[in-house]
Amino acid sequence: MKGHSNGPVELRDLMESRVLSDLSLLHASSRTNRVEDLALITNIEEVTALRPDTVIVLTDRVAKGGWTISAVLRYAWERRASALIVPEQSVTEIAVELARRLDVSLLSTNRDATRLALDVALQIGMARAGSIARVQVFSERVSQAHSLTDALELVSRELGSSRVSVEASGAIAIEVPAAEVEQARRDNESDGALVAVPIFASKANQESLTTQVLEHEREFAEQVLTAAAPVVRALLTESRLHSMRQSLPQITVTALTGLRDVGLIDDPSWESAIADLHWPINGLYTAVCILTKNRERLGTAVHQIWQSSFQNVPLAPIADGWVTFMPIAENDAQSHVIVEMRKKLAAVSGLGLMVGVSTQYSGAANSVIAVREAWLAARMAGGGRSPACDAGDAAANTLVDFANVSLLLLKRLVPGELAERLAASLFPRLIADAAVDEIIEAVVIYLASRGSVSHAAKILGVHRNTMQSRIRRAEELGVPLNNADEVLAVHMLLAAIAQSRG
Numbered sequence: 001m002k003g004h005s006n007g008p009v010e011l012r013d014l015m016e017s018r019v020l021s022d023l024s025l026l027h028a029s030s031r032t033n034r035v036e037d038l039a040l041i042t043n044i045e046e047v048t049a050l051r052p053d054t055v056i057v058l059t060d061r062v063a064k065g066g067w068t069i070s071a072v073l074r075y076a077w078e079r080r081a082s083a084l085i086v087p088e089q090s091v092t093e094i095a096v097e098l099a100r101r102l103d104v105s106l107l108s109t110n111r112d113a114t115r116l117a118l119d120v121a122l123q124i125g126m127a128r129a130g131s132i133a134r135v136q137v138f139s140e141r142v143s144q145a146h147s148l149t150d151a152l153e154l155v156s157r158e159l160g161s162s163r164v165s166v167e168a169s170g171a172i173a174i175e176v177p178a179a180e181v182e183q184a185r186r187d188n189e190s191d192g193a194l195v196a197v198p199i200f201a202s203k204a205n206q207e208s209l210t211t212q213v214l215e216h217e218r219e220f221a222e223q224v225l226t227a228a229a230p231v232v233r234a235l236l237t238e239s240r241l242h243s244m245r246q247s248l249p250q251i252t253v254t255a256l257t258g259l260r261d262v263g264l265i266d267d268p269s270w271e272s273a274i275a276d277l278h279w280p281i282n283g284l285y286t287a288v289c290i291l292t293k294n295r296e297r298l299g300t301a302v303h304q305i306w307q308s309s310f311q312n313v314p315l316a317p318i319a320d321g322w323v324t325f326m327p328i329a330e331n332d333a334q335s336h337v338i339v340e341m342r343k344k345l346a347a348v349s350g351l352g353l354m355v356g357v358s359t360q361y362s363g364a365a366n367s368v369i370a371v372r373e374a375w376l377a378a379r380m381a382g383g384g385r386s387p388a389c390d391a392g393d394a395a396a397n398t399l400v401d402f403a404n405v406s407l408l409l410l411k412r413l414v415p416g417e418l419a420e421r422l423a424a425s426l427f428p429r430l431i432a433d434a435a436v437d438e439i440i441e442a443v444v445i446y447l448a449s450r451g452s453v454s455h456a457a458k459i460l461g462v463h464r465n466t467m468q469s470r471i472r473r474a475e476e477l478g479v480p481l482n483n484a485d486e487v488l489a490v491h492m493l494l495a496a497i498a499q500s501r502g
Contacts, residue, residue: 026091027104034082035082036053038054040057041062050076051079055082055083056076063090069091083104088108135220135227138224145235148232165211168207197209209229211225284360284362285325285362285370287325287357289375290323306322310344313325321354358377377402419497
């Protein structure tokens with residue numbers, strides 16, 4: 001029998017074996033014929049108990065009469081059997097045609113059915129024994145891996161250069177790319193299969209070891225991934241312990257020299273922060289930056305709380321805080337990820353942390369930009385309620401999305417209380433009007449729409465004439481909307497009022 005490189009027994013391998021090479025192939029199924037079991041049918045009623053991926057051998061007595069072979073073919077099709085082997089003298093054109101229509105592999109033989117069944121069973125057992133031995137050798141080899149990347153590369157090579165990754169809730173955390181030619185072949189195969197094995201036993205931890213293989217390689221791939229999972233689990237844990245040690249209280253250079261206050265927030269060293277993370281950046285992600293004026297005192301608490309919520313996302317230390325990359329599954333909106341983070345961070349809202357989240361990026365080349373965005377957003381946290389949060393959100397002052405930084409800048413430049421006083425002085429008739437709120441809202445949206453009444457009406461969800469009426473009313477109440485020198489100031493002032501009242 002020819003050695004099979006991927007473990008599971010295939011019908012073509014059985015036929016190429018020395019003891020089974022005399023079988024005549026009457027029809028070969030278009031689907032992959034994996035062989036898991038053998039059934040020697042000595043009574044027609046036994047076909048009702050057939051299991052998938054089984055080679056069926058009919059004895060001479062059962063195969064007498066064309067209708068019997070036709071009936072067994074239908075059962076083979078329903079049960080997704082691997083193949084049907086029948087006595088040569090019992091084969092008819094009707095049976096061969098039915099095998100083609102049902103797409104069931106049909107073979108014939110002139111040998112004794114019982115002896116043939118024993119030979120097939122022997123070949124299946126030999127192939128399984130070889131697969132088990134190979135997995136055992138692989139287990140010993142992967143246990144010697146010194147890094148997570150080394151372990152995944154060993155798995156990839158064992159599976160014929162397949163792509164292998166560690167995934168958390170559908171998002172790729174780390175990946176070893178496959179050889180381009182081999183992966184292209186697997187991606188183009190209609191019977192390709194995604195195989196995933198849990199890394200941790202806990203149901204709360206959704207991390208898995210994942211690969212893409214051909215359908216007939218599924219069983220062997222599961223065995224290899226299962227053998228590698230304990231090693232990957234240990235290496236992941238070691239990496240996270242390293243991150244934990246790095247985030248424990250440390251005395252900074254500025255504290256030793258006395259040149260600056262320990263809590264002073266400064267622009268961190270991006271390259272150093274990313275290098276310390278020990279976590280390859282693949283797929284879609286958003287950067288997260290956590291800043292504090294008490295890093296040495298809060299380091300242990302922050303890390304423990306973070307790890308309890310985001311086990312698969314380790315923190316790396318930077319000056320006055322930490323940085324990390326949150327993987328995002330392709331089917332997840334970033335807003336959903338931010339909402340989840342707000343819920344988790346509610347537990348630490350009282351620690352005075354400032355957390356910033358970048359926009360969504362992919363690829364290591366954009367990691368510096370992502371971290372800088374997250375850092376800038378974190379600098380804006382803690383200064384008031386985020387416009388994206390409800391008033392009762394416990395984490396409202398803790399996390400800022402970079403996409404909303406412009407609104408927070410406006411609030412800091414023109415605080416709501418100051419804006420109200422200025423407007424009462426500059427536009428007293430507007431502030432005194434009964435419809436002041438809807439007029440201010442209309443003007444802000446109108447100016448944000450670059451003076452397009454139609455676009456502003458669409459955003460506000462009102463008729464164009466209604467929007468036009470409100471803009472005209474604002475002008476009647478003394479709001480200048482046609483003077484280019486005053487429009488920017490009007491927009492900032494009214495936007496600050498709308499935000500404070502909203």
